[in-house]
Amino acid sequence: MRLISKMSNKTIFVSLCLMLSITACSNNNTAPEEQSSAATVSPSSSAPVNEANNEEKVELTFYYPIAVGGPLTATVEGMAQEFTKQNPNITIKPVYTGSYADTAVKTQAGVQSKNPPDVAVLQSTELFSLLDMDAIIPLDDYIATEGGDTYLSDFYPAFLSNSQTGGKTYSIPFQRSTIVLYYNKDLFQAAGLDPEKAPQTWDEMKDYAKKLTKDGTWGLEIPVSGYAYWMLQTFALQNGNNLMSEDGKKVMFNTPENIEGLQYWSDLAKKDKVIPEGVTEWGTVPSDFLEGKTAMMYHTTGNLSNVKNNAKFNFGVSFLPKNKSYGSPTGGGNMYIFKDIDKKKQDAAWKFIQFMTETERAAQWSMDTGYVAVKKSAYESERMKKYTADFPAALVARDQLEYAAAELSTHNNGKVIKALSDPIQAVLTGSMTPEEALKKAQEEADKALAPFNK
């Protein structure tokens, strides 16, 4: 990973190198870790009590994904070591598990073979799938010992909304984000726009993007592959409503507001020609932005530090433009504790979660990555205050939380997301109209959700 930060000047290669090294890392890391976790599960649960300090040694397997650029494995491993230093009886074995999707696959395969990780960072939207598989435990008892509602009230409610259902809390927010607008101030200046003022409304956005589109530079890029539903959610929220019900059993895809939002998005490509046609890759959008191939981009705030470290121009960050209101779905990963493991391990895992989300550490994590610190108190800490005084862009995502809502998460989530993402891609590639697409998406999703509405 250090190699990457060295190479980061040559940003054309960043995404390529990152991908290559990720594959390399995951090959190196996972195989031995999986073996060792398999080997340690049973002995440690029945291990004799260590008489010296009267406490059992506990070893926790910790799965974590990385979804943004930057040398994060080192950061996470450092945090795990620090935790063991403070809790000598608990050893954390961090296992880097690739993308969110890869992590979900590895975790759930583990759950099905009765060998789950002890604690894992998974996408907050995995909640219903994990519940349907009976894989995780509710954390309410633990939360009660930390002070119950007072404890929870330090977390931003928009982040907790993907953790809770049926009155219970199942996960603790960790690496969380919202989508923000990044823009290139130098290109703004060159196009005669005020570099301190980002577009505020859909109309302004279109207008700005038109002025910024030149030969070799797009006005705006919105990533599609992998996250089409997430980007549609921005338009849906800005136009009034979220896409699903709180219990994860119903979706509202086919509404006039959503059709209008999708129409706006596809018009940017097809009519106004200010964003690339077809499907734009999630990973190439930040490189395009850093290379000046696009003047603005929609992307996760999780990439803020990556952009900050690698941009060779002045850039700004702002709220996504509004229509009826501002709005962005939250995103990112929460920490879950698994069910079929020893109670001792669950207790240790809770301790670890507490450690990882401690106010000061949350602040540091946010500064290292660009993710939003999950606790309000983190923004009151000295180091954070100092950091944001120099770099106010780090506050944009947090401030936008006021308008943020839960990321699309339902029962049968994989299928529902595909039901929505495929037709969106069809619209953006020109083989469907927004009305047709959302009607089809609704039908498919209703079918996928039917068994849960009996």
Add this chain to the structure above:
Amino acid sequence: MDNRKLRFHWKANAFAWLLLLPSLLFLFLFTFYPIAQTVKLSLFQADLATAVPVFLGFDNYANLIGDEVFWKVMSNNLWFAIGTVPTSIVLAILMAIYCNKALRGTSLVRISFFYPTMIPMIAVANVWLFIYTPQYGLLSRLMKSIGQGDINWLGSPQYVMWAMVIMVVWKEAGYFMIFFLAGLQNIPPDLYESAQVDGVGRWTVFRKITFPLLMPTTLFVSIVALTNSFKLVDHIMIMTKGGPNNASNLLLYYIYESAFSFWDQGMASTLTVVMIGVLLLFAALNFFGLDKKIHYR
């Protein structure tokens, strides 16, 4: 006499079976048993909605017939096979003939042709991802330098399959070349010498001698190529995730999606059975069809 012969047979057979046992054990454990389990699971509803799998009979298969994505995937796979198999075979033959002839730098030529095969598919996919990137990708720059517009190769449904086919041909042709090279070196040189004495043209030599004698190799390679075209998945994972709108989704990736993104084990098993069926069909074509029409010597 008969009795002795029988006993002898029994002894020899028992010894043979004993030698085969370890392999058979693994074959059973890792091939036949999973196949049986898959076939069984394909008759069940086993997804996130059912805590305990429910027996369905052939409902999963019936549902496949009404599944748009399934048909899209099958037709994609067909086009993918049509695009990759003949092209890579023709290319492999040409390369093999060239390699066989090249007197100087033979090993260099062979290595450069075989090189793509040795790179892991994931790495290949990442390299080609860069080649196909719009705006600053290698291909985009090439297009621009000859005054063509920019194409989002992997993001457009009409181009993405072509992009995949070209990449896979590049990767596979070198591998098949090795077989043809071996085939070429098995052809007795006296046939060529007598053809030369008779003053037969080069094309006729190829048509009447080389190609017919390469037929067994061609058959073998075409079966391997066909099954490969149904088994490829890694590049889709890296490059397109089956998109846009399933334009590059292939059968194995759809199985992966069903199993590990929808967590629909029943449907994934059904799709796997379909795939096993397709692969068996290719094998049967080999054994019972074409094989008899080929002269091996």
